[in-house]
Amino acid sequence: MDVLYFAWVRERIGIPRERVDTNAATVMDLVEELRAREERYAAAFADLSALRVAVDQTLTEFDAPISGSREIAFFPPMTGG
């Protein structure tokens, strides 16, 4: 699936998006896989209360299932308007 990063999450990880092959069942499982990869991922995902997640462009929670999803995005709380 495609994993996207925005704002300081993008900066910390260093790339705006990447293709990830995973069998993760939930967003949280995917987060654990990413955290285990490298320090920059561990740093970006250190405090989940400072992060939001969208699955296939819809805001959701970290315990949401992701099997069959095409696009997971991680970002800080939004500041529009």
Add this chain to the structure above:
Amino acid sequence: MDVLYFAWVRERIGIPRERVDTNAATVMDLVEELRAREERYAAAFADLSALRVAVDQTLTEFDAPISGSREIAFFPPMTGG
């Protein structure tokens, strides 16, 4: 003093303003004097809950003093905006 009428009060009394010589102490005293004049005044002032009054261009109550005032205006509740 000058007495002004607006909206349906003006229509009922038939004139937009007039000069009134009075020794009325309060708005209410003036209303009683006007009521006693003619049927059209009595009709216009029949229901004071449907009327508002301004003394020298400031909204006030019917028991307000008017000695020394230059301009008393009677009108229905306002419908601006």
Add this chain to the structure above:
Amino acid sequence: MDVRVQEAPFDFGVEAATFASGCASSGAVVTFTGIVRDVADGLKAMEIEHYPGMTEAALSQIASEAKERWSLEKALIIHRHGRLAPGEMIMMVAAAAPHRKDAFEAAEFLMDFLKSRAPFWKREITRDGATWVGAKDADEEALRRW
């Protein structure tokens, strides 16, 4: 602070743009515009009577109070009188503040006071004649918020 009482139409787009372009230190601009509704009840015109002198004084006082209560950078009130056709703009208010909550509240405050404390009286002209618009209880109720 800018208060205008006039019979002539105003250009809402120009007024709104001019107001907002002078608000660089504010961040939040709210406008309200009232339009003569063009509904299928045979309304031919809206006539607005006012009390020259008192109108300007009342609007200035309302605008000053709003400016003080919400620390507005600017406030604008334009209100027309005379005969208006359906679709014409009756009035507008605008408020500029550093934060949106203040701009919204100030604009609502201006409107609530304009509705029942500024000396305007509306009359609807239809095929069947002319009818003075009655004050609404909801408008009097709205003032209690402030």
Add this chain to the structure above:
Amino acid sequence: MDVRVQEAPFDFGVEAATFASGCASSGAVVTFTGIVRDVADGLKAMEIEHYPGMTEAALSQIASEAKERWSLEKALIIHRHGRLAPGEMIMMVAAAAPHRKDAFEAAEFLMDFLKSRAPFWKREITRDGATWVGAKDADEEALRRW
């Protein structure tokens, strides 16, 4: 219903006038405009990142919900992204309803959701560098009203 996400500036006066002129059956039009504040803290620019695709979907959903809840005749959202200078307009919303209370509430609802549910992220550029704007508790709080 009209939702636009764009890098280019928009003409607030033209947009507001066009919106209001097509509202003859409404009577009440409220607009909100957000401007990059030009305050004395050395802000050189505001950069706005967004999530193409999700942004448009989120704004359309917010506008649809507002339109339904307040029986709006029309709703408009324009939101810019990219680099903006102090004094530039970031975004605007507009809502047209038969009565002022609905138009005000719908515009506030649109703003409250835009602030913390539409995928935009602001970054302030000053002489000292770039800082991501933090989400405000008050903005999250504001959503509970709805």
